[in-house]
Amino acid sequence: MSIRQLAQDCRQAAQQVAALSSEGKVALLLAMADALQAHSGQILAANAEDLRNAAAKGMTRSMLDRLRLDAARLADIADAVRHIAALPDPVGRVTRSETLANGLQVERVRVPLGVIAMIYEARPNVTADAAALCLKAGNGVLLRGGSEALHSNTAVAAALHEALRAHGVPPAAVSLIRDLSRGAMIELLQQTDAVDLAIPRGGEALIRFVAEHARVPVIKHYKGICHLYVDKALDLDIALRLLIDGKTSRPAVCNALETLLVHRDVASFFLPLAAAALLERGVELRGDERTRALVPQAKPVTDEDYATEYLDLVLSVRVVDDLDSAIAHIQKYGTDHTEVIATGDAAAARRFVEALRSAVVMVNASSRFSDGGELGLGAEIGISTTRLHAYGPMGAESLTVERFVVRGEGQVRHPLPMPA
């Protein structure tokens, strides 16, 4: 089937998803979770085939690990779908209501976006997760995963389709795209009549490709260069905890720290302790001259380092003259993802929050909380550094938009004498 036809069919099916009641959506998502586990034999067999092909092609161990499913991981995926089922329904929520002087009652009410195109790489869990979140918010979804996971994704989609059919929703509401050519992706990204939003998730090259070719709206983030600024009003214990958690608890994710900025007044006290803790955990340090005077193990840092998302156990370190210098550094090198200040000074915290317009700004909390699940959204379809529609972690609500519902009793703008 052509990409255009797939997208049009998804749009049609999405109208039926939008018409489901909250209870209907809960039942559908629970059935999807059950179907994933009922189909575990087929899904794991398909995954084994993907793993064999990937190993034969020489895929790295860490990528193989991301691709691998087993019974426990599949149970986690099903549980994640059940968790999404239990979230509040964002659709139909009245966010504002007022009665105007002329008696018109004006409400803002959330409606689904329509059809979401998810474009992602080799993690088969995204297939079930994204489908569940899009359906929860009343949308259809077009899933374009990586070629390495095609058999796994096909088996997952087959399970989901069984649940959709059982609930009277056309399987086209969750469509897996099996033509993984670049031409097909470009065609998908140009279906302005059928696709309301594209969300790319993966490496920077994939995301730039999507942004370059899309005619449909795209919400994305290229990279997360997250900063921790340690202020002169220092609580040593808090600053060290945020640093170690931010850099070492999971270095390969976008909310890990990439740069440490330290106020010069506390650098000689803080940096040697911080460096010892990081070096002990295998972190490579790259510092400016003032840092290297205090931490001889640090290599010289470059401008390019400051602009690099290492996604690894490497950290850029810089001593700054004051809060404003830290802010200026972040404004220059930041990617609008997540910035953290460690300070005991409320005024400094306020200034940091107000001066920076990144998607997430934190005071005395780890950058690793910059995640939809951790920030109370219940789940996450992605993180946006596009300063439009959604900014920061995106949950089910980000897959809806507010529209106007107006109720009157015959009000008009220009009252005229009525005809006889």
Place this chain on the structure above:
Amino acid sequence: MSIRQLAQDCRQAAQQVAALSSEGKVALLLAMADALQAHSGQILAANAEDLRNAAAKGMTRSMLDRLRLDAARLADIADAVRHIAALPDPVGRVTRSETLANGLQVERVRVPLGVIAMIYEARPNVTADAAALCLKAGNGVLLRGGSEALHSNTAVAAALHEALRAHGVPPAAVSLIRDLSRGAMIELLQQTDAVDLAIPRGGEALIRFVAEHARVPVIKHYKGICHLYVDKALDLDIALRLLIDGKTSRPAVCNALETLLVHRDVASFFLPLAAAALLERGVELRGDERTRALVPQAKPVTDEDYATEYLDLVLSVRVVDDLDSAIAHIQKYGTDHTEVIATGDAAAARRFVEALRSAVVMVNASSRFSDGGELGLGAEIGISTTRLHAYGPMGAESLTVERFVVRGEGQVRHPLPMPA
């Protein structure tokens, strides 16, 4: 100066706009309004030159009228800026706040988008209006008006720049683009590093050009085919009022009615009365066969008519079997702008509202209220039928986005033993 440089300078200047306090923005906008009136001599002289050039080129009377300024219209423009000054500041507003189980305090706070590119045609009032709304929401703005209004827009911008300078804001925060070539517009629409959003306002050709060439996000509406459905639970007085106001009070605007759908049970009673009132006001009627059986003056309607935004005293009319047929007609021909039901039946109203996902759905109120000023937004930068970010009339708040501010006391995701 190159478009790229203009956009970068605007981005820099926008940071200073974003840093203004609410009071600072009010003072700036009031000064802008005063400057418009203080410069009225220069602005009206520049407008006279535009009018001479336009007349020499054979511009139509109605377009000349839209281009024309006089002292009264300029006073209205200044008053509109004062009105925007007095609106609540959307920036810094905390829209949600919760404390999570781990003690993190998570707030959603509105921040400016950054830089808006406004692309519009020959109405010089948009120049002042758009500048005021963008500044109110803490943004910079790049203004690309029509060539017919270039002298007027230049004079208006000069007045605004005087106020900006007097308030310590670089004039680049409100930049008028003077290179009106297609190449320059395409370049503007590709400044993804500097421009956060493009809003085109004007004819469908302009908007399609913008959508076609933009790499920056675009919020737009192509056309407004607004429908009035007259239900069988008829209040004659209300239905007639909504019809006459919607079609005749200002037919050339996007929230005017283009199509009337009438339930067959009331058609023989309602349509002759409605037709008499409309014909008396010079409206041309185009109807389906059942309509023409009741209203002989109606010409035959075509599928193309149903898909046409007349922007004129012409109305498509169709008799439908029931509410669901009306909904199906709107789903097929609608443009997601504004739909109205006239009914005394609460269940029918609810079904109409729920089944349609247009930006504005109204019960017993005129489509002509589909406007930011009329719906309580205080002012309007445009209307969006892009189902993303903003859907329907857009006020100052639509020029901001919610981000996350998180406050903790040293919380981390993976507590570890601390180093000595």
